[in-house]
């Protein structure tokens with residue numbers, strides 16, 4: 001599935017690598033309890049929650065930004081043929097290369113691959129298999145990754161390369177090819193993205209803001225995995241490396257974007273995969289509600 005919308009003259013496309021009711025909330029959120037669903041039942045459609053499975057809908061998205069002559073990917077999904085511990089990510093064989101080409105972001109067209117953080121589901125299409133070697137998928141692109149995350153995940157990988165092979169098969173090959181630049185707080189990228197530090201989920205996670213004034217949007221990565229973390233912002237995932245920092249970042253982010261018209265574009269939300277935050281003390285436990293974006297209309301090819 002591929003959806004496109006615009007902010008000013010910037011074209012934003014989200015390509016879904018896969019989506020489905022994959023996550024048990026009691027596993028994903030260590031602090032989850034059944035009252036969370038009960039409080040939020042009114043808006044929990046099948047876009048986000050399958051009651052009969054008791055599973056949350058989670059997507060893996062690759063966002064594409066097209067402006068002027070720039071073709072920018074925000075995060076690069078899981079990738080094909082990568083050995084991974086989680087069954088839903090293991091040795092995928094999707095049509096992402098063809099879908100990228102259909103969106104005008106083929107391997108040769110992409111100018112920048114910008115990572116919010118370096119978990120394995122955000123770096124996978126950095127590389128493809130060439131014989132038995134992982135090589136850069138986007139040979140003409142600058143690969144930009146948060147410096148603090150690079151240092152953190154490099155340390156983990158050097159301690160135990162087998163624990164999470166994604167650093168070895170998806171980060172090191174682009175580094176060795178000389179294609180990597182590091183991102184620090186406040187950097188401007190490709191003339192259109194502003195990097196804002198959003199730590200907690202990982203130590204170096206970045207958000208990337210785009211647009212101006214009333215036409216602002218933000219790639220907010222894994223501050224949220226699911227809209228339940230907007231209504232119930234105390235919910236951290238089991239993968240949040242710095243739990244208290246992650247909660248503070250989430251609350252500060254909600255305060256910043258609520259009622260501003262800022263389009264939030266996380267990686268993992270179900271359809272329509274992006275939206276807005278408004279203040280609403282009647283919903284959830286946090287005083288915020290998720291407002292799905294107007295869905296993109298079907299288009300003729």
Ligand SMILES: [Zn+2]
Pocket residue numbers: 119121122222267268
């Ligand atoms: Zn993720």
